[in-house]
Amino acid sequence: MGLWMMALASVGYGGAALFSVAQLYRPHIERWTFAWASLGWFGETLWLFHHGHAARFLVTRDGTVSMMVWLLVALFFLAQRSSLRTCGSFLLPVGFVLWAIDRVMAAALPPLMLFNGGWRAHVVWALVVAGVMSFVLAAVFAIMYLEKERELKQRRVRLFYYRLPALEALDRAMGRALTAGFGIMTGAGLVVLSGFLAHGEPWRVELLWALYALIAAVRYPGHWRGPRLASLTMVASLAVVAYVFGAPT
Amino acid sequence: MKIQVVGINHRDASLTLRERVALSPDQIVSAYAHRRQIRGLEGLVILSTCNRTEFYIAGDVSVEDVLAFWEALVAVPRTEFQHALFVALDLDAVRHLMRVAAGVESMVLGETEILGQVKEAYQVAQAAGAVGRLHRAFDYALRVGKRARHETEIGRNALSVGHAVIELANTVFGTLARRTALVIGAGDMGALVARHLRAQSLGQLYIANRTLARAQALAQELHAKSVSLAEVPSVMAQADVVVSCTSAPGVVVTREMVKRAIDGHAGEFRFFFDLAVPRDIDPAVRQLSPTIFLYDVDDVMRVVDANRAKRERAVAKVEQVIGEELAAFHEEMGASQVGPLIRRLRDKAEMIRQAELKKAFSRLPGLTDEEREVVAAATRLIMNKFLNDPMVAMRQWSADEDKQPYIEAVRELFRLGDDPRSASAE
Numbered sequence: 285m286g287l288w289m290m291a292l293a294s295v296g297y298g299g300a301a302l303f304s305v306a307q308l309y310r311p312h313i314e315r316w317t318f319a320w321a322s323l324g325w326f327g328e329t330l331w332l333f334h335h336g337h338a339a340r341f342l343v344t345r346d347g348t349v350s351m352m353v354w355l356l357v358a359l360f361f362l363a364q365r366s367s368l369r370t371c372g373s374f375l376l377p378v379g380f381v382l383w384a385i386d387r388v389m390a391a392a393l394p395p396l397m398l399f400n401g402g403w404r405a406h407v408v409w410a411l412v413v414a415g416v417m418s419f420v421l422a423a424v425f426a427i428m429y430l431e432k433e434r435e436l437k438q439r440r441v442r443l444f445y446y447r448l449p450a451l452e453a454l455d456r457a458m459g460r461a462l463t464a465g466f467g468i469m470t471g472a473g474l475v476v477l478s479g480f481l482a483h484g485e486p487w488r489v490e491l492l493w494a495l496y497a498l499i500a501a502v503r504y505p506g507h508w509r510g511p512r513l514a515s516l517t518m519v520a521s522l523a524v525v526a527y528v529f530g531a532p533t
Numbered sequence: 534m535k536i537q538v539v540g541i542n543h544r545d546a547s548l549t550l551r552e553r554v555a556l557s558p559d560q561i562v563s564a565y566a567h568r569r570q571i572r573g574l575e576g577l578v579i580l581s582t583c584n585r586t587e588f589y590i591a592g593d594v595s596v597e598d599v600l601a602f603w604e605a606l607v608a609v610p611r612t613e614f615q616h617a618l619f620v621a622l623d624l625d626a627v628r629h630l631m632r633v634a635a636g637v638e639s640m641v642l643g644e645t646e647i648l649g650q651v652k653e654a655y656q657v658a659q660a661a662g663a664v665g666r667l668h669r670a671f672d673y674a675l676r677v678g679k680r681a682r683h684e685t686e687i688g689r690n691a692l693s694v695g696h697a698v699i700e701l702a703n704t705v706f707g708t709l710a711r712r713t714a715l716v717i718g719a720g721d722m723g724a725l726v727a728r729h730l731r732a733q734s735l736g737q738l739y740i741a742n743r744t745l746a747r748a749q750a751l752a753q754e755l756h757a758k759s760v761s762l763a764e765v766p767s768v769m770a771q772a773d774v775v776v777s778c779t780s781a782p783g784v785v786v787t788r789e790m791v792k793r794a795i796d797g798h799a800g801e802f803r804f805f806f807d808l809a810v811p812r813d814i815d816p817a818v819r820q821l822s823p824t825i826f827l828y829d830v831d832d833v834m835r836v837v838d839a840n841r842a843k844r845e846r847a848v849a850k851v852e853q854v855i856g857e858e859l860a861a862f863h864e865e866m867g868a869s870q871v872g873p874l875i876r877r878l879r880d881k882a883e884m885i886r887q888a889e890l891k892k893a894f895s896r897l898p899g900l901t902d903e904e905r906e907v908v909a910a911a912t913r914l915i916m917n918k919f920l921n922d923p924m925v926a927m928r929q930w931s932a933d934e935d936k937q938p939y940i941e942a943v944r945e946l947f948r949l950g951d952d953p954r955s956a957s958a959e
Contacts (some may be wrong), residue, residue: 445704501652511823
């Protein structure tokens with residue numbers, strides 16, 4: 285049963301990723317992207333319930349990544365009504381890659397060890413998921429920014445010149461995602477700290493927080509914008525992916 | 534029903550000729566008032582723009598009569614414009630109208646103004662009660678125009694330098710509302726770009742020129758601020774968009790000038806357009822910050838060329854839309870043409886039925902009202918069943934050009950004669 289749901293999600297997300305890229309060239313196939321993404325999302329929703337019931341997905345790493353992918357696709361649906369709707373063409377392939385790695389490596393992934401902090405453990409888990417999500421979203425906006433900027437700098441307009449939102453809109457969206465992520469991770473850090481004070485048992489979120497703090501520092505006091513911030517976000521997002529898939533927690 | 538278009542347009546007629554035979558709004562109103570001079574006319578819409586003057590006509594009207602009417606209106610002998618004349622009939626005429634509304638026939642491919650001009654021509658003709666049997670053709674054409682703009686990219690992306698400057702700036706800033714722009718040079722190009730910028734609800738527009746009076750005159754026209762060239766460095770610090778198009782022989786905007794202007798704000802987006810030849814802006818400005826963009830006139834023209842190619846690729850999709858709508862129009866027109874014939878066939882059958890019933894009832898005086906009703910209902914049923922198959926077939930034939938002789942055969946076979954409605958119209 286679980287396998288069937290996982291297959292449905294995989295097929296749906298795979299189709300959505302392909303159509304979302306094709307949609308850059310043929311905008312009228314947008315409805316097909318939506319349909320495939322809905323199919324995958326439906327399959328994954330069923331799978332999350334099934335898996336959560338069977339294995340308490342909260343405490344498994346692969347379940348956590350799946351939850352992140354589920355939220356990414358939810359963001360894609362929300363973005364359909366905004367001026368940043370073309371982010372789906374980047375968001376869905378990223379989501380599919382995360383989903384595919386997660387499914388292939390599920391058995392090999394190290395366990396997720398939550399600290400014994402009662403309610404705090406659940407709160408920190410939710411905040412870390414949201415924090416990573418913000419990072420992935422910022423990385424997607426960074427990719428879009430760099431692609432569009434590349435065409436403008438080369439002074440040869442092609443696909444992205446026509447399809448992607450204005451550079452300033454992308455830069456602003458990237459900044460907002462990072463600011464939100466920094467706030468979320470600071471909250472997670474405070475909860476962890478309170479747990480440590482209460483139980484003397486830490487749960488490591490400092491890598492993520494430090495990355496966010498670094499980016500916040502260069503963006504605001506350092507006035508970094510545009511390509512430098514986008515490039516840094518891309519590099520940092522790789523570290524985040526490594527963290528998600530196996531960095532010690 | 535015959536539909537035709539007679540006219541001249543930019544493809545075959547020079548601007549001088551187009552000017553001579555164009556109709557002013559007053560002349561168009563006068564033309565509608567005197568339209569009955571055209572024999573057999575069942576509908577008339579005149580479209581007169583800077584690129585075309587076209588008479589859309591419904592009815593069995595000869596081109597000669599249209600030309601006589603036209604030459605009387607503009608007082609230009611037909612011999613002077615006959616060589617550039619364009620005539621299309623029936624579906625070709627409607628296809629042409631659809632192509633015009635979609636912008637495919639425009640001098641600037643996909644320009645958006647033409648749809649409004651077609652709509653206005655239709656409304657003026659409507660107000661004069663002249664549209665007649667052209668209503669559906671114009672409804673379909675206006676629908677094609679809207680679909681072409683919504684479903685294809687025929688009308689998107691700039692095809693002029695002025696528009697391209699705005700488009701490029703928008704790809705960086707999203708919108709130019711509340712932004713600050715500086716135009717250096719108040720010549721023709723400077724004025725053109727300044728007008729485009731002003732139309733973007735800018736926060737502030739500065740115009741700089743070597744001759745300050747010229748900058749002041751343009752600034753006054755556009756509600757902008759004029760500055761001298763000496764003030765350019767200080768104004769540049771506030772400017773998000775800088776357009777330079779002077780005729781100066783050397784560099785007007787130096788690297789050092791820009792460096793000082795962006796000092797402390799190097800992370801902000803700025804777009805420099807150098808539309809001058811020789812160039813006004815030092816190309817080294819690009820290296821000052823990754824958020825600075827500098828385009829010269831060749832770069833802007835490359836964008837225009839890419840946009841034009843994109844519009845040309847959209848023509849195939851527009852033709853597809855036209856094909857769909859033309860087929861629907863053809864079907865509708867066919868059905869509407871066969872309608873009167875069907876009606877006359879039914880009327881004739883009903884007349885015969887009533888006459889024969891009357892005779893039968895006179896021979897059967899003992900029938901009660903109920904019995905008479907039963908007999909009448911039976912004859913009605915026989916008539917309806919008998920006519921049903923031919924009527925269905927005729928509706929199907931109406932959409933098929935090859936089956937038109939069958940419809941004529943029905944007309945002859947049942948001696949249904951000419952359509953009295955078409956003879957009395959107009």
